[in-house]
Amino acid sequence: MRSLALALALGAFAPTASADLLVLKDGRVVQDQKLARADGGIAIRYANGDVLVPTALVEDVIIDGETTPPPATAEEQEMAAKGLVRWEGKWIPKKRRDDLLAKRTVERKKEVEEIAAHREWAKRRTAKTKHFAFEYTVPQGVYENYSALMEAYFDVFVKDWGLQAPKNLGQLPVCLHIDYDAMVQVGGAGDGVLGYFRFVRPWDLNFFHDRTDPAFTEEVMFHETNHYLQKLLDLEFAMPHFPGESLAEYYGASHWDPVKKKLSTGLLLEGRLCELKLDLQRGEWIGLEQLVSTDRMYEHYNWGWSLVYFLMKDARYQKKFQKFVATLPSGKGIQREVLGVDNLKTVTGAEVWKVFKAELGLKDAAAVTALEKEWHVFVDKKLQVESYRGLETAARQASGNSQPIKAKRLYKEAIERGSTNPLTLHGYAELLARGGEHEEAIELWKKALAIDPLNAECYAAMGRSLLVRGDKKEASRLRRLARDIDPDNSWFLFTDEDLEEIGTDEPPKK
């Protein structure tokens, strides 16, 4: 007879190198590294150097065996001689203080481990608000922000579109994942999907928290939530790709003012605008009929957004466009098709075009051409990238398209207009380093690391510039430090000798 014994209980699966634990406000957790308190924050003692995490970034920390400081003042020394120590304003016996401290440390450790454990889907937290039932692995503060936003968004959309939510609607399950990898793994939608709304029952909304770009997370959240809100027009109707995705993009560009408690919708979606400007550079235009009548196409996200933006911002068209959207599920004389799932109906692209023309009053080809021209001129001449977020997107795009001169200008403008995104500083620094401007690049990396001291790529990249400058020792240390911080990044596996052999002008990237 074989013996099966339960050997260990929860939480003891793998022995750790250090029992210290650091939880950051953005949800990241540092474990298996020795920690120490330092001026201005917590120092992480990596094998190849200390990294200081500023207090402002720290959610909680546990330092194993952390002791109280020795008596410093004359009074403390005198009381210590009597076996007393100060504890919360009182003098108590040292043993009692030590017992209390040990007890509290155990409790706090449990709390911090609990915070870290909530990153796992199996230990996700749940909460209900008026219209949503959340499951989340993000930090509590991050969740609270999104839940408030979503409730405000619900109210604004329902009011703007004159909707009446059914009384028995219940709360929509919303899954808020800690990061992209978790979203892909737990959400199951596959690589490249940033969020989704499962439009067949049981409904379900999934998105993730991008700690490097929370504003982008909000865009995705507003977009996906909008698909749910579109359902409120008619629960048995599946909105076709156009206007469904285009409208969701339009509402994706919303902003919540927490002070005034005001939600502004239909802002300029500069990420999509950058894509349009790129199409224009290539001389590629999408026609009105092609956009509206095609069943599914990627351009419903960017060109479609611009059309909705154009129509919703123009008093001549706004009501007509809203009526067009409302007519699709419930208007008379519309040819609706059975979708084949969940008793849903929808309409084909050809029918969408028919309704669009009717509701926008496009009586003939000339009217279609005129509206198309007006929309194209609007996109070409009136829409411009202005905010630093838009400039960042445009800079990344230009960099990826081998336009370093343009990319550098855009990065610089983004930073001048207030961007403190470490990825922007890093992107700009990389371009400068590639052009030989190592001093400027190193300064930018230092700034980026002051904001995000755990960005391994910045250390590795700075190391390459230092190597070019001749500081071989520090360059090597920084590359090894990058590997300490992110051991899963394959590119940091290369040794100094490897890198020297293959040259350092083209940095390896993840």
Add this chain to the structure above:
Amino acid sequence: MRSRWSSLLASVLPGLLVLLLASAAGAGEVYENPNFGIKLRPPKGWTQMPQQSSEEWQVVKYLSDKTYFWTDKAGGWTFEFKPELTVVAFVTEVTRQKAEVERKKEDGKDTITILLRNPYKDYLDYLKRTYSGGGYYVSDEKDLELEGVPVHVYEIKVEKLARGGPKRIVTWLYKQPEVEFALQIEVFEDSYPKVKGLMEDAFKSFRLIPRTGGGLPGATTGEKLVVEDTTKLTPKQREKRRRGSERKAQEKALKTVPDGWDSFRTKRFLVLYHTDEKFARRIAGQAESLFAWLEATFPFVGPDEYVRCPVLRICKDSDEYNAYWTGGISFSFGDRAPEVVAYNDQTGFQTGWAVERLNQELSDFWFHERDSQLAAAMPTWLVSGLLETLGNARCDKTTGKMEFRADEGGRDEVRQIVRSGTALRPRELIRQTSEDFMGRSGDQYRSSRWQSGAWVFYLTAGAGAKDAKTKELLSLYIRNLKQVVVDREALARSGDKTTPEAPKTEEEEEARFKERSTLWRQRQKELLDETYERTFRSWTDKQWDAIEQAYFKTLGVK
């Protein structure tokens, strides 16, 4: 920056060539693997699965003999699934990531190869990179001890967007200093209670035995995959390499063939089958016949090239076929593995989708073996049209020759397209770039596919194949295409080789970007136009009109 590194990179799998010297277990019998030093008793009646030729991590896989069902209460659909037991080995040495830089001299030039071995770090990493059944998470885990061996147990729930229903994966991870073995079973969540006992019996039967088969595979050495541009070799050199890879693939396939499978050889195939022999011989006959037809119809395509004899693996049914593909990464550089997998889909030899797919894979394989340059240059309308046409071809049992059947469903679609006024005339169709062909929507792509299928069928096996004006048209077109490719390559070689100066202003960058973004499309258009010009330069509009009229007539439309 990223692209340069990507091109240098040869992301090589760890090269763990698992030549199993395993004794296969039948129903309820013990499976032993002396290489890894393990044995276990799979659930009674479960069938051992063959391994993919590129598989390097799975030790063995079993498929349940029983089908379980799950009904989606919301949609009313019922799904079926057969539980699978998979054993995966994580050899400690192999799981370490390695980066290597190799420097050597080739043809007098210094070359640097960067090898980034990126194996699975552990079981969860393996699951993350191979599982495609839906969104999952570890719902529970605990540690056990099984006769002194530490075992870590994972319970994994597959819930969100689960393909074919919510599932549960239970894995027992047996930890040893040099190697970890993951025993994993996947079942429907609601059939888990029924299978739990079977699963635990199998897990508990796992034992370590002395390693007598030569030690842990891959622990100290690895097979390095060399990326080589074989187009620069002579046909003889290519033949030598291909014979080597053919031999290797066949050896591995034979060594890992599970119990219950049989094999035979035909002129061009090593056939491994788990169906009745009659069906396997019919499939093999079909494959032989297709190759013979391709050779007879396109003898001018790579006449000196050696076409490897593929392993033709025929699974019992679709469950076995699907299970064959799960759990691994079918990914390799260089020449594709010479293996084609089919199964008996029980829908009839003549109309079965499995035979259609086999035809398409084989023809694609044949063209790439005979002339990879031509295969890469073939326009989308031609590739798609040939695949549609050949998919419906079947070998006649008596004569052994290929017989072509028109795709009636496809012809109906084309008739609809003609009636809707959106049909392309063949002279327009064959000048479509891949972008034009794919269109911007699924409907546009399907429309192009139906139309190219009907047109290529007309030329290959329809009335056009008997018409003096068109019967040689496809061959002529392909010959001209090849010649255009060769001429253009020669022109490029003799042209200006100086690297253009980097742009100095944003305006210059914009201009360069615009030029580059249209370059690929422009080259494709030029290739199509030039091939068209060489093939049809003497054709008048009247001739085209007559041919198009005849073609549309065969479809029953004007």
